[in-house]
Amino acid sequence: xxxxxxxxxxxxxxxxxxxxxxxxxxxxxxxxxxxxxxxxxxxxxxxxxxxxxxxxxxxxxxxxxxxxxxxxxxxxxx
Numbered sequence: 901x902x903x904x905x906x907x908x909x910x911x912x913x914x915x916x917x918x919x920x921x922x923x924x925x926x927x928x929x930x931x932x933x934x935x936x937x938x939x940x941x942x943x944x945x946x947x948x949x950x951x952x953x954x955x956x957x958x959x960x961x962x963x964x965x966x967x968x969x970x971x972x973x974x975x976x977x978x
Contacts (some may be wrong), residue, residue, distance in 0.1 A: 907937065 914926035966972045
């Protein structure tokens with residue numbers, strides 16, 4: 901993914917080339933790029949949510965192991 905500032909400059913450049921009468925191509929291309937960018941960000945957010953879920957699971961397992969080994973007392977841990 902290219903840096904946001906470069907991507908934003910390309911969008912602004914195409915918007916300035918847009919004329920109201922005939923040429924809708926820059927507008928359509930801008931909308932397509934925004935949709936693609938949103939899709940990429942959505943997939944990154946899903947990946948982060950998966951990683952967070954995995955870490956939470958590992959922490960719960962570690963807590964259970966430490967309690968069984970009597971390293972920690974479960975009365976003091978929420």
